[in-house]
Amino acid sequence: MTVPDATAAARQPRLTPLHAVHRDLGAAMTGFAGWLMPLRYRSETLEHQAVRSAAGLFDLSHMGEIAVTGPDAGDALDYALTGRLSVLAPGRARYTMICAEDGGVLDDLIVYRLAPEEFLVVANAANTAVVSQALAARASGRRATVRDQTDGYALIAIQGPRAATILAALAGIPLGPVRYYASQPATVAGREVLLARTGYTGEDGFELFTRPEDAPHVWTELAEAGAPNGLIPAGLAARDTLRLEAGMPLYGNELGPDVTPFEAGLGRVVAFGKPGDFVGRAALAQRSQAGPSRVLTGLAAESRRVPRHGYPVLWDGSPVGTVTSGAPYPTLGVPIAMAYLEAGIASAAAAGSASGRLAVAIRGRTEPAHVVSLPFYRRAD
Amino acid sequence: MTVPDELRYTAEHEWVLINGEIASVGITDYAQRALGDVVYVSVPEPGSRVTAGEPCGEVESTKSVSDLYSPVDGEVTEANPEVDDDPGLVNSDPYGAGWLMKVRLDDDGGEPAGLMTPEEYTALTAEQE
Numbered sequence: 001m002t003v004p005d006a007t008a009a010a011r012q013p014r015l016t017p018l019h020a021v022h023r024d025l026g027a028a029m030t031g032f033a034g035w036l037m038p039l040r041y042r043s044e045t046l047e048h049q050a051v052r053s054a055a056g057l058f059d060l061s062h063m064g065e066i067a068v069t070g071p072d073a074g075d076a077l078d079y080a081l082t083g084r085l086s087v088l089a090p091g092r093a094r095y096t097m098i099c100a101e102d103g104g105v106l107d108d109l110i111v112y113r114l115a116p117e118e119f120l121v122v123a124n125a126a127n128t129a130v131v132s133q134a135l136a137a138r139a140s141g142r143r144a145t146v147r148d149q150t151d152g153y154a155l156i157a158i159q160g161p162r163a164a165t166i167l168a169a170l171a172g173i174p175l176g177p178v179r180y181y182a183s184q185p186a187t188v189a190g191r192e193v194l195l196a197r198t199g200y201t202g203e204d205g206f207e208l209f210t211r212p213e214d215a216p217h218v219w220t221e222l223a224e225a226g227a228p229n230g231l232i233p234a235g236l237a238a239r240d241t242l243r244l245e246a247g248m249p250l251y252g253n254e255l256g257p258d259v260t261p262f263e264a265g266l267g268r269v270v271a272f273g274k275p276g277d278f279v280g281r282a283a284l285a286q287r288s289q290a291g292p293s294r295v296l297t298g299l300a301a302e303s304r305r306v307p308r309h310g311y312p313v314l315w316d317g318s319p320v321g322t323v324t325s326g327a328p329y330p331t332l333g334v335p336i337a338m339a340y341l342e343a344g345i346a347s348a349a350a351a352g353s354a355s356g357r358l359a360v361a362i363r364g365r366t367e368p369a370h371v372v373s374l375p376f377y378r379r380a381d
Numbered sequence: 382m383t384v385p386d387e388l389r390y391t392a393e394h395e396w397v398l399i400n401g402e403i404a405s406v407g408i409t410d411y412a413q414r415a416l417g418d419v420v421y422v423s424v425p426e427p428g429s430r431v432t433a434g435e436p437c438g439e440v441e442s443t444k445s446v447s448d449l450y451s452p453v454d455g456e457v458t459e460a461n462p463e464v465d466d467d468p469g470l471v472n473s474d475p476y477g478a479g480w481l482m483k484v485r486l487d488d489d490g491g492e493p494a495g496l497m498t499p500e501e502y503t504a505l506t507a508e509q510e
Contacts, residue, residue: 028417044443045443045469304421306446308446363446
């Protein structure tokens with residue numbers, strides 16, 4: 001056996017404000033984007049299932065929070081990002097991307113408009129510095145200020161069908177009006193938070209931005225209130241399989257500087273109709289018209305061996321693509337994966353063409369697979 | 382973490398129980414904790430030859446795949462069918478119901494070379510913690 005060595009992966013890692021809580025819970029920790037994060041508390045499978053059937057509690061304090069403020073903040077974001085953020089109503093949020101001039105994805109983001117001149121941009125931990133610098137460069141000359149405030153926030157997510165019930169007992173506001181992709185200042189367990197109805201699991205749920213010093217109290221209160229409802233803490237391993245089932249991309253796997261939003265099936269985030277120029281517009285327009293040469297495709301394996309990141313996908317034995325993410329996961333009862341496939345092959349394989357056979361090369365053996373439409377999992381309501 | 386006294390260990394986190402000419406093999410409690418939920422195990426078919434220190438199978442968990450190294454020289458006589466049905470036994474009972482394979486030793490004249498005592502293995506894992 002060769003077993004992962006968490007400590008070697010994260011020399012001098014940053015610790016979240018909830019580190020002591022994770023230690024007390026006996027979490028298995030892992031290095032992730034320079035942070036030491038809980039990978040699992042006991043069983044990632046049970047954590048995954050708890051989020052699908054009841055609720056899970058996540059520490060996401062590694063995520064980057066970047067404030068963009070000022071009279072021109074909305075215009076600056078319209079220029080810097082693919083979406084049209086200037087028309088977002090205060091209290092609403094949007095999923096968007098930041099691209100390079102060549103259309104490659106620098107990060108995928110959620111942008112919350114907190115007030116007419118105040119936006120909060122949430123970036124992936126590994127990209128926070130890059131995003132913050134790019135936003136500052138792209139905002140220059142405008143009346144807008146960009147500040148990386150990651151150290152000023154802890155981020156706790158409560159996700160799952162019982163999340164609203166559990167949170168309602170501790171929140172000082174009614175949750176009904178906080179719709180999907182909305183946010184509102186609130187008091188939770190006596191502490192001021194920004195409460196947002198967003199997530200990365202495919203379930204209903206909330207993300208709570210708290211002051212770092214308030215995070216352990218808010219976490220503990222949610223954990224205690226949620227336990228009778230089946231809530232358990234959940235780590236990054238469960239988060240990854242939950243988002244994969246929900247067909248959500250992970251930067252570094254499905255998204256990267258060599259991918260445009262169109263290949264990832266997320267062309268809807270590019271607002272060509274917005275006025276003015278934006279970074280990447282010309283390259284993205286060209287890519288949009290030409291159509292992607294490879295498309296992100298859902299696969300289900302036909303054996304129990306799991307297609308994993310980087311494994312070649314074969315069509316009649318010839319390489320036609322690469323797996324971006326895979327997991328042994330349960331909804332279909334077989335391993336599932338996302339992969340970039342040549343566009344023609346993806347459509348032929350999806351149509352069940354008899355002209356070829358799809359397979360994944362898994363460590364020296366060829367294992368049959370077939371195309372499944374994304375997402376793998378969609379919640380029932 | 383438990384390290385039973387009656388077993389011998391490898392630096393790659395396998396355990397061995399020698400009973401006459403038959404060695405039972407599994408992975409340790411430390412290994413199953415580090416791997417997370419085991420979802421698939423492959424071991425050689427009965428009749429296959431295995432060589433000490435060489436990869437002979439795979440243990441697949443949610444997040445990773447690891448080679449299984451044979452701790453001994455010999456011929457596989459049995460793979461655990463229950464682990465094939467329920468790989469989670471490797472997590473819930475790594476030294477018992479979660480055993481992986483049995484090997485008929487080439488040399489039944491004593492303990493195979495190169496294995497670690499429980500004390501040595503405990504010291505190794507303490508270093509890796």
